[in-house]
Each structure stands twice: as C-alpha cells, then as structure tokens.
Amino acid sequence: MTDRDLISHFDADETTIRDIVSDTLHGADDGELYVEYSQNESLTFDDGRLKSGSFNTGHGFGLRAVAGEASGFAHAGELSLGALKRAASTAKAVTAGYTGAYAEPPRGTNTRLYSDENPIGAPSFEEKVRLLGEIDAYLRERDPRVRQVSASLAASHQVVDILRADG
Template sequence: MTNPATTSLLDRANLDRDAVRNEVGRGLAGADDGELFLEYSQTEALMFDNGRLKQATYDTSQGFGLRAVKDDAVGYAHSSDVSLPALVRAADAVSAVRGGYTGNFASPPPHSNVKLYGDDNPLDAPGFESKVKLLGEIDAYLRDKDPRIRQVTVSLGATWQVVEILRPDGESYRDIRPLVRVNIS
C-alpha cells in the first residue's frame, strides 16, 4: 500500500488525474467557486483508568467532498468511497446548485501555506506497549503524589490527517495534520 504522506490521495486511490479533473470541472462548470476535498485519517485513543487499560481504539477513514458555490447557494456531496463512479455521482449532485447560472469562477487562493509539520505519523511510534506503559507510569506518579487520590484517569489520543484540495483549474493543495493529546483527571 502507498504512503498517504508522500503520495497524492488521488494516486493512493488509483484514480486517473485527468478523469478526476474532468469530473470536478463538469460538476463545477458555471459555478462561482468550489473544490474537491480529499481526506485520509488515522486515529488512536487509549484510556487508562484506575490502574489498568480500559479502552483502546484505532480507526482509519478516508473520503472526499465536492463543493460548488453559486451566489449564496452551496451544493455539497461527499462519500467515503474514493472512486471515479462516486465522484461522477457527486459531480451530478453539486451541478444542480447552479441551475442555468453561468458564473465567474473565483481565483484560486494564494500559495501562502507554510508547512508546519513533517510527514511523521505520531501513531507509528512509540509502539502500543510503550504507550500503555507511559499511561501506567503517569497513573502511578499521580497516586504517589497524594494518598488522598482515589481515582485517576489518563487518556492518550492521536490523529494523523492528510488532506488534499483539488481545484477545477488543476491547482492542488496538500497538508498533513498530526495531533497528540494527553488528558489527566
């Protein structure tokens, strides 16, 4: 399987770029603005409660959304099936928003994005056992601080998201969004 951090999400889904560009253009023809938004994300959540692991979840999801804007009307279609037939259905759905209207497509946004994060996925390392051990160590540390502590809940949540936006003129924008959060109560 290809790595979504280094590969276009279109390529990851084995989609032909020209076919995708044609469908996006067809769905957004005559609109004032719009884009195809693709997303791939992985999430992990661990909860350590009262000295033991109580919950561990892991999820991978992907999908796309196609948006067309005409004046103050918005047409939006989305799917978790990243395929050309799903994109064709989405283009049909969003094209209905413009009716007989022919707009002037908005200029693309400036290329002002600054890459804030690397491609590293925080779910990859450390491993599951190390994460559980860390939660146990936090639990023990807190209990050692005060004998009055009766209940400790420590959770670790991580998300790694890759987004790609494709405009009908072929402009493409990508971003990687890692997030790790530790909660203690």
C-alpha cells in the same frame, strides 16, 4: 493509504478526476474536490489498567460547487469513479442555468505547519500503555490520598488533498 497524493487512490487516472472536477465546477463561482485520509487513536487508563482503546481509519471525499448564494455538495466514503460521478451530478445541479466567474484561488503561504510524520505509529501501543501506567504510579506515589487516577492519550493524523477546477 498513507502517501500524500490521495487523488491517485481513486480507481481512475488523475486526468479523468481533474476533468470531472473541472466539468462539475464549470459556470460555478467556486468549489473544489476535498479528499481526506485520517487515522485516530485514543487510549484511556483508569485505576491501574487500560480501560478503553480505540483506533479508526477513514477516507473519502467531498465535492462542492458554489453558484451565487447556493451551494451544491455531495460526499462519499469511497474513492471510486462511480461515487465521484454521482457526487458530480449532485453538486453540478446548483449551476444549472447559472453562469458565474470562478473565484481566484487562495494565495499559498508556503508555511509548513506540520511534518509528514504520523504521530500514531511511535511510540508503540505497548509504550503508550506503559507511559499511562507510569503516570498512574507517579500520581499515587506523590500523595497517599489519591484514590483514583484517570489518564488518556489521543492522537490523530490527517492528510488532505484539495483540487480546484483551475488545478
């Protein structure tokens, strides 16, 4: 799951997902379906060896409805129709007996802050460990008083889709 269209990863078609979101947010002042996919990597090099390494992949969604001062929110770690329906039931409860006017969508800036490139894939794991070793060696060569060197690398990649009731 690395493409940019996370809505397509639900086990239902996009029209069904959009209909559920629209129905959930009917009568609300604001709200959205927030779908996320993320990867995180961390490597720590300590005293000439790789001390720890971790890699995590996660995905899920949050569904929020705002009615006046109240907010209904539900989330799940799976992109399934069943989970979305349960979340919709929870989030929609905040609009019971409330009739609001849906807020205008935020203005798009079309400012692209990041590329689509996932920074975790390159350089390779082996190259990252080698770089940490080079940092260790460089610092020890610079000053013979150096007794301990700790260096770490971390990277994260996140893809987010936000679907509002107005599309």
